[in-house]
Amino acid sequence: MVSASAAWAIPAFDEVRADFKPSDTLILSREGEVLQRLRTDATVRRGQWVPLAEVSPALRTALVLSEDKRFFEHSGVDWRAASAAAWGNLWNQRTRGASTITMQLAGLLDGDWRQGPGGRTVVQKLGQTVAAQVLDRRWRKDQILEAYLNLVPFRSELVGIDALSRTLFGKASHGLDDREAAVAAALVRAPNARPALVAQRACGVLRDMQATSGARPAQRATPAPARVDCDALDLFTTAALQRRAFDASEGVAPHFARYLLRQRSGKDGAVPEHVPSTLRAPLQRFAVQSLQQHLRELRGRNVEDGAVLVLDNATGAVLAWVGSSGQLSQASEVDGVLALRQPGSTLKPFLYAQAIAERRLTAASLVEDSPAQITTASGLYIPQNYDRQFKGWVSVRTALAASLNVPAVRTLVMVTPDAFHRQLGAVGLPLRESGDYFGYSLALGSPEVPLLHLTNAFRTLANGGRSSAVALSDVAKPRFAPALDARAAFIVGDILSDGNARARTFGTDSVLATRFWTAVKTGTSKDMRDNWAVGWSERYTVGVWVGNASGAAMHDVSGTSGAAPIWSAVMGFLHAREPSRAPKAPLGLARTAVRFGPVAPQPGSPDPRGGGQPLEAAREEWFVQGTQQAFFAIDSVAISAYPSSASGQNYAKKSAPDAAVSPAGLPPRITAPAPGTIIALDPDIPPARQRLQFTATGNAVQWRLDGKTLGRGPRVAWLPWPGRHVVQLTDAQGKVLDEVRLEVRGAGVVAQPLRAGAH
Template identity: 30%
Template sequence: MASRSRTKSAPPARWKTVLKWLFGLGLGAALLGLLALVIAVYTARASLPSFDELKSSPNGQMIRVHAADGTVIVSLGPSYGEWIRYRDIPPVMRDAMIAVEDRRFRSHIGVDPIGVARGIQVSLERKRRVAGVSTITQQLARNVFLSSSRSYGRKVREGILALALERKFTKDQILELYLNKAYFGGGAYGIDAASRRFFAHAATSLSTSEAAIIAGLVKAPSNYSPTADADAAVERGRVVLRLMQQQGVPAAMGVDEADVQAVKLAPEPLRNSVRYFTDWALPQLEMLIDETVEPIDVWTTLDLSMQRAADEAIRANAPSGAQGALVALDRGGEVRAMVGGKDYVSSIYNRATQATRQPGSAFKLFVYLAALEAGHKPDDQVVDEPVTIEGWSPRNSSRRFSGSIDLRTAFAYSLNTIAAKLGLEVGFSTVADMARRFGITTPINTHPSMVLGTSDVRLLDMTRAFASISQKGVAVTPYGITRVTANNQVIYNHEVDTSRVLVAPYVAAGITDLLQTAVNTGSANAAQIGRPTAGKTGTTTSNKDGWFLGFSSGLTTGVWMGRDDARTVPGLQGGTAPARAFASFMRRAVASRPVEQFETEVTLPEWQLEPDEESYYGEPDNGVFVDADGNPVEQVPEQPRAAEQEEPREQDEAPPPDDEPQLDQEFIDRVTGRTPPRVTVSPIRQPPGVRDFGRTPPERPLARDQDVRPNQ
């Protein structure tokens, strides 16, 4: 019996041995694991950056774009506000974040075992993974050092880094880092960026309700961000407020949930015309600076007051159904204003830099430049007569020929025949080379009809050409970025190059004479701004495009108007809406600049006509349709739609009188007061509004300011 009893008691003894062995093994493994954890934590601690290094290493690159006066006009990429030190962070903000994200923050060692256990329990009950068990320290470790991938390996590294952070930094330092680096949605990193983004003020003046809303964004910034769902953000703020009150946060006790509901959120910034400029300028950074991940500040040439004036000028003057664009260049090529369309939100297509359209007689700038460089002078006599060039016979819109006239008069009346003869004389390839010399980057054909502006061009290029004339023939290169800084260090600085001379000063002076004459005649009065101004209009076939380009007081502005589908715009001519937009913008843009006289004498034809209609009583330059070879094509002009049939005439489009004068040299001399008229039995009848100055003796010509509005 005794031996049987001993046999029965043996197994329990063996189980005790096994259990003791397993316990010892587990304890040893735990000690080894603890030792490994301690080694890992202190190894991680040794490799952690210093507090100052962590402060200066934002996540991702931010680009802040400044206007000429330093105002931030666009922020791209993640947005960072001012770094707020712990003692300057409102206590209610600190309490709100701890209440909603980590109520035991002050007591745990970086990882909260109670929170982890609760998370595991909830996940088992709901049979799915539950987020939200990470402490503030763990979130900081993930935000700064790890990716957002959800894996157990990443969770282990997160825990080790959290323990290391707690060993290296104080609780206050950890909370300061977290509040300045956490993502709050809407591109805002840190409480200051979030406060400025959502409430339009610094985080140092956050109210309890605002702090509750910001604290509530961390859980799901994409869902709760006011930029995504303002109501959801406010509702989440009310939840945070209740948590603060449950945990006894003093600042939350006297606050009602209705106070959170009453918080005023900052309005969403409008995507205005400034974006046309930034969309053009910022891609140039790839060529200007080396690749960097540091936040950078881009300082630009944009003048916000001029930009507003340009935007308003285009919106107010572009015809219904048509688009408009404007570019303004300063002396050194600084882009002071750029409008690529009526509304950036509805169309981001930049018509100032991307669209290519026919310039009409504005292109004659290059024809006359080539002629002046070849030796012609504004007073040179030329003969307006029928001409045929390679089967192409240009005609003046008046359908008449003037005989012997000077270049100034031909330019003022924009006679197509004279432009064609000049092109033939100097060579059409020479005209094309002149255009390329002055910055035209689009292809230019060399068919005879090219003198009438049949090659497509960009508004920015044409404005650049006129700007180079305003600088007496010195090349002007448009630019929008003046300097780029990173960490307050200049990494790029623009230098203006004034070494390239395109034409001799006398050539620039001659063309300025012609351009100033054009602005001061006829319905081009719409472009006058009360100070010396030079410029040229352009109108294309069937009124599809209207241009005005000119300069005054060191500022050059180009305006284009037309439809994107290139259909007719009734009443659109260079001297109407584009000229009015030019004047509306320029009056405001140069108001604070001193009046500058041109270094050339202006000779005004007294016959007040808009030179680009064309000659007098005329139509657009390209009234003759031409094929790809420059030969005339008989074509019926596009008819306006029924709704456009009754489009009223513009005020400066009065129909010609029944008795049209013959445009010959006698008439030109008489209306310009250059020679006395011949004595005839039946004098030529003058059109309305034109005085006969032929009786003025040549030695005492009529003063210009008697019939032409003087430039103040």
């Protein structure tokens, strides 16, 4: 017969084991360690395949006593039980039935023999009987029992002993005691019965186990109780059947696991049982621990989220991916590695690299860190430094290392927002809006980027301006593409590794200083909503973000107190036994000794020689070949070096005696603000800090605002308030020499956000 013939096609045990598919996928580290278990099949709940040796002896005993007492004696079919069942059916007596564990396994292996709503047909029974005998001949008893325990449905969606044990009892199957084993065995007979009926049957199984405990002591998991308390077992069973202890995800890399599987599903759709990855297990655990420990230390400062990413410079392999602070977060499912956040000052290295590559600046060029007012389509853009203080004339090396905002904005004026927008896209930071949308605030990190892209962009700097994609599992030879001038990338790296250059903002003993070579940049977005530390060593690039997934502002958390300590700890772990050396300079660079002159005199200054101290100490500096020079000084003053006459009185850099046109002898004029300026008050900056600088040529001048005296001299500060105002410049006799009109608007009326970054 067909069914009998099909019974001979029973698969081998190894085939059944190979075809078994858990509902979960295991993400493995590069060492082969399980880092994360993630449920990927929503239709059924299967755990891992459990070898019989790892199944509780109590469960094996309970199952055999409940389902097939002569399992180890018959040859697949219990003819004695079958005869008893047939005799009982003849006399309409209720009997347990003659289906053995082997026969049930045959039904699980082939759906043709599975019992339907109306019971099995005669043909099905015959085929199942033949299949059971074939199974018994070809398989060992332990293989039959092992397969049955892993394939049998227990309750609802639970299939197999691993899923049952972890869901109802919160433990692996090798740890089940007598009581738990009895409940599990009772569920085989009636998977979806009421808890009271399951408890009743479990009580009977437990009694049978006690009765045989003396005969088979070696199979006991725990000493048999003196008696069976069925009432207590009823309560225990009811509680167990309501428990769902088998979480859908478990491990130390949940966000990485989900991202990795999404990337794989886009290729072939199939999800294997085990997925290898590039993560390092010890590093991943350390990164998780460091993030959580530091956030606990920041308790009370309204910060609960963070993310850490570690990349291998050479291959792009992801070595650690921590997307959340876990239990410390109220939004632990949000992946901080992929979330869009404002990068703050971490975009400045790419801006200065572009300016150096285009030969607009050198690392020794002097830029002015002073109040600047730049007219935009939405009003007056007034960048501020993080500490609300200005350093005067500084070199590009100091401006970048100390993360000064105003020099960065002045640099973007030279580069232009659109050109910088294209450069960011080249290093792997594509922005949804155009450069004109962000305007000059682009220099201070006003767009939103994910930590994944930002860290890989810094990896571009580590690789001499070459960019490639990150790798998650299969590490092939990366395909690098040129994204940035190699000479400019080297100079920026040299600046970011210079502890002396960053001392003006961070001090000489900063947490950013490591005992091995590293280059690092911090950043803080507006109102301390996002805090970053991204940098690289000879072999690794590490990015850290700290903030709140909700976007709430932190309290007094800066780059050095928020993300930097975590960055430093991870870097220290990576280089505990591994050196990190400074990179070699690429071709096309020159190293030249440079000196700096003193501060240039301003118009009307009583000291025509200016200050006597040089602007910065003499040093050796790196230059793109052809841009090197030995002396940098400010020789004279130029009016309105920036567009729209809105930047106030600025000073042109001159390295030789060529002098700019001096304003001496010209009639006094208002140089800032520009006529028709619209000023928008920023709700995130304390009002007392939002002072507007009025500047003019000439020294013996007086200022009037709306007819009232405001101050004297070429520069005065004004605390703006909403309304339309008239600013006048007069001489000592009160004669009006120049006049501009401006408007101050309340907070929240600007068409586009003008955001400022910080160090």
